[in-house]
Amino acid sequence: MSAATDASEPIAPPRPGILSRLMREPGAAISLILVVLLVGAAVFAPLLAPTDPYDNDLALSMAPPGSDGLLLGADAQGRDMITRLLYGLRVSLMMGFAAVAIGGGIGALLGFLAAFYRRWLDGPIMRLVDIMLSFPAILVGLAIAAIFGPGIFSVVLALSVATVPLMARIVRGSAMVVMRLDFIEAARATGMSDARLIWRHLAPNCLSAIFVFATLRFGQVILLGSALSFLGLGAQPPVPELGAMASEGRNFLFFAPHIAVVPCVVIFIVVLAFNVLGDALRDALDPRLRV
Amino acid sequence: MTDLLTIAGLRTVFRTHGGEIAAVDGVDLSVPRGRTLGIVGESGCGKSVLSLSVMRLVAHPGRVATGSVTLDGRDLLKLSNADMRDVRGSQVAMIFQEPMTSLNPVHTVGFQITEAMRAHDTHASKAELKNRAIEALKRVRIPAPERRFDEYPHQLSGGMRQRVMIAMALACSPKLLIADEPTTALDVTVQAQILDLLRDLQQETGMSIILITHDLGVVAEMADDVAVMYAGRVVERGAAGAVFADPMHPYTLGLLGSVPRLDEERETLLAIEGSVPPPFALPKGCRFHPRCPFAVDACKSEQPPLRMLADGHQAACIRAPVEAFVA
Numbered sequence: 001m002s003a004a005t006d007a008s009e010p011i012a013p014p015r016p017g018i019l020s021r022l023m024r025e026p027g028a029a030i031s032l033i034l035v036v037l038l039v040g041a042a043v044f045a046p047l048l049a050p051t052d053p054y055d056n057d058l059a060l061s062m063a064p065p066g067s068d069g070l071l072l073g074a075d076a077q078g079r080d081m082i083t084r085l086l087y088g089l090r091v092s093l094m095m096g097f098a099a100v101a102i103g104g105g106i107g108a109l110l111g112f113l114a115a116f117y118r119r120w121l122d123g124p125i126m127r128l129v130d131i132m133l134s135f136p137a138i139l140v141g142l143a144i145a146a147i148f149g150p151g152i153f154s155v156v157l158a159l160s161v162a163t164v165p166l167m168a169r170i171v172r173g174s175a176m177v178v179m180r181l182d183f184i185e186a187a188r189a190t191g192m193s194d195a196r197l198i199w200r201h202l203a204p205n206c207l208s209a210i211f212v213f214a215t216l217r218f219g220q221v222i223l224l225g226s227a228l229s230f231l232g233l234g235a236q237p238p239v240p241e242l243g244a245m246a247s248e249g250r251n252f253l254f255f256a257p258h259i260a261v262v263p264c265v266v267i268f269i270v271v272l273a274f275n276v277l278g279d280a281l282r283d284a285l286d287p288r289l290r291v
Numbered sequence: 292m293t294d295l296l297t298i299a300g301l302r303t304v305f306r307t308h309g310g311e312i313a314a315v316d317g318v319d320l321s322v323p324r325g326r327t328l329g330i331v332g333e334s335g336c337g338k339s340v341l342s343l344s345v346m347r348l349v350a351h352p353g354r355v356a357t358g359s360v361t362l363d364g365r366d367l368l369k370l371s372n373a374d375m376r377d378v379r380g381s382q383v384a385m386i387f388q389e390p391m392t393s394l395n396p397v398h399t400v401g402f403q404i405t406e407a408m409r410a411h412d413t414h415a416s417k418a419e420l421k422n423r424a425i426e427a428l429k430r431v432r433i434p435a436p437e438r439r440f441d442e443y444p445h446q447l448s449g450g451m452r453q454r455v456m457i458a459m460a461l462a463c464s465p466k467l468l469i470a471d472e473p474t475t476a477l478d479v480t481v482q483a484q485i486l487d488l489l490r491d492l493q494q495e496t497g498m499s500i501i502l503i504t505h506d507l508g509v510v511a512e513m514a515d516d517v518a519v520m521y522a523g524r525v526v527e528r529g530a531a532g533a534v535f536a537d538p539m540h541p542y543t544l545g546l547l548g549s550v551p552r553l554d555e556e557r558e559t560l561l562a563i564e565g566s567v568p569p570p571f572a573l574p575k576g577c578r579f580h581p582r583c584p585f586a587v588d589a590c591k592s593e594q595p596p597l598r599m600l601a602d603g604h605q606a607a608c609i610r611a612p613v614e615a616f617v618a
Contacts, residue, residue: 119351182392189346189387190407190459191380200406204397 021284028280034273042093045086053087053240055079062256075245075259076252077238085266088240091152092270095234095241096222098156103163104214110164111171112198112206115179126172129165137162137224138231145233152241155234159221167213174209178202208285215281219274226267242267294321295499296345296467301358303337303344305570312570314340314353316523319597322467322516327493327500329514329531331507331546333567337523338503342469345501346385347375362467381411384460388472390452394444400455401440404428407462427458430495431488450481454488461492469501474509486513507550511535519543522567522578525597529604539606541583577608585610 022028041048060078063070072081114125141158148154178184179202187201226243228234235241237248242263249260303315315337322328330338343349345360347367360367362382367375387393395403404424408415415423421440428436431454444452453473460468470489474482486509493500502513510517511531518528519542527540538544548561565582568574574581580590589609597605600612 182387182389183395185348186385186387186393186456186459187395187403187406188348189379189385190462191376191378191410192406193376193410196406196410200398201395205395207397 018281018284022280025280025283027276028284031273031276031280034269035277038089038270038273039093041086042090045090049080049083049086051080051083053079053083054238055083062252062259064256065258065262072262073256073258075248076256081258081262084240084245085242085263088242088245088263089266089270091235091239091241092222092225092243092267095152095156095159095225096218099159099163099221099225100214100218102156103160104167104210104217106160107164107167108171108203108206108210110168111173112175112202114168114172115175116194116198116202118176118179122172125168129168132161132165138227141224141228141231141233145228150233150236152235152239155225155228158228158233159225162224163217163221166217167210170209170213171206174206175202178205181205208281212278212282212285215274216278219271219278222274223267223271242270293324295324295363296320296322296501297359297361298341298345299359299361301341301344301360302356303340303349303353304356306352306354307571309571311356313356313523314570315344318358318520318523318525320518320525320528322499322501324466324499325493325497326515327502327513329502329504329510329517330520331504331510331517332520333505335567335569336520337570338520339471341520342385342471342501342503345469346379346383348379348385377411380407380460380465381463382465383467383469384463384465385469385471386453386456386460386473388475390449390456390476393456394452396444399441399443400428400447401425404455404459404462407459411463424458424462427462428455430461430492431455431458433458448481449477450484453477453481453485457485457488457492461496461498464496465498467499467501469503471503472505473502475504475506482509489513507535507546519546522573523570524578524607526579526608527604527606528597529601533601533604537601537604537612539600539604539612540579540608541585541610542579543606545582579608 022032056077056079058078060068060070060074061076063074063078065071065073067073070080072085074080075084110125110129114122137158140161141155144158145154148157184197184201187197225234226246229241229243230247232247235244237244245263246260246267249263252259298318298320301315301318302313304311304313318341320328330341332338340349340353344355345367347355349355355368358368362378367378370378394400401421401424404427405420408420408423425436425440428439433439433451433454447455473489474485477485489500490513502510504510514531516528517531517534518525519534519540520526521542527534527538527543534543535547538547542563545561545563549563563582568578568581576591576593577583577586577595580586583590587610595607595609597607598611599605606612
């Protein structure tokens, strides 16, 4: 550092925030706007939806997009597709959020413990993670649905279980690096307890890794959850859910393709938006790229 | 005056594939109350491991094998983990070499100081802690402490960060401060400021300081007593004045000969031939004999103990004092 005397040292200007760094990249900006729009649409679905998601009018059954004032048409039961999509998005995003929060939370905790008590817990925790990783998520979903019955709860549980080992690995790797930094030892030398060290010093320094992975994982989890629902393990009719809607539309693929295609396109947009946002976040948060 | 800290027969070993190796091998030292002990030696001589042993912060695969570290009549090595945690920060505190990395980049300076206080005072209110932290920043002569309280480490210079580290270390008024190369990473002018600060704080609080460094100038300026370490052992110890004026161990002599001085005319600086032997390949007998210009056959067979050669001045050399041979 410079030899400037301490008293006259200027106060550094604040660095540009994450948001402004994100908005500089067109891809990142678009994905961020998309994510905000999607989440907003899901949150305000009851206000935005033109009809009730369970209101059916068999006269409108399989109405093609654009007919009778239905922008995206109606499904086999004659329910407005826009309404169904908005509510379906709500259910799908909530399932994804719950799975990432629960599975990611437990995974992060395991990762912290493995890195902090490296000597005692790293081996056992990482072997457990290896075992969990060796089960395909769909298989876990099938097993859980067999035990608890198909439904949203089972899907969230299966997705959480599938997220735990991935998050544990990512966090452990990031925490191992932080554990080698001097301030951990310096904080220990002040007599801080282990729990406080983990919470106050280890965890905040792993936050960017957690955040990036959670965002990326969110997209994957939505896709997985939709797949489970498509297989009939998740949301049960008449609950609107994107994967379940695609599954219902499968039977009418030749007469009314929009019933299956529209939810699939929405799934595609959701997953793509979260993946691009996750990548952009990684670039924005990567300390090596910081100016 | 009684000693605050007494280290006796301390041996810290690291388990490796080739068996256990001792980074600190049978060290005896004492630190009187309110005084400064300087520990000098080259890189890898075990001085940092020694200080971590006192704090019981030696990381696996290292461990303190034998010996005692008595602080105020209590053997720290026999305390439970919880009791030891209580001692850290409140009785013995430590500052480290790298002020740039010893502070957590994600927290404000104020938060980190209050955290250090909270570790030992769980029921102080937030406002009270903040006042005390600002007081602590003021004590280490940080200008505009109220403003600095809310700043992040990256907004501070190296010298300022080291001041913050000192404020953190002294937050709970420890009796002993271990400073491990506190000025090595700093500019020379800032070094002097930090040393002045440490000296002033010692006078205010009456704490003892263990100053670990490879910089003989720093020791000469700060220390009351000096211990010279070589390959995990203390080879010479005594009052700072005596050791510098009248070095008895050939290694100390070599160290002093390798420092440029203004008051003497010297064509070239003396270098000690060779380098510190790694702890897994220590020579038999005196560990310094392969590099020692005064070595005789007897040096190769037995390890010399510390011998009292003058009042309070000890050296571990069978040929000491060696000035007689320097002609």
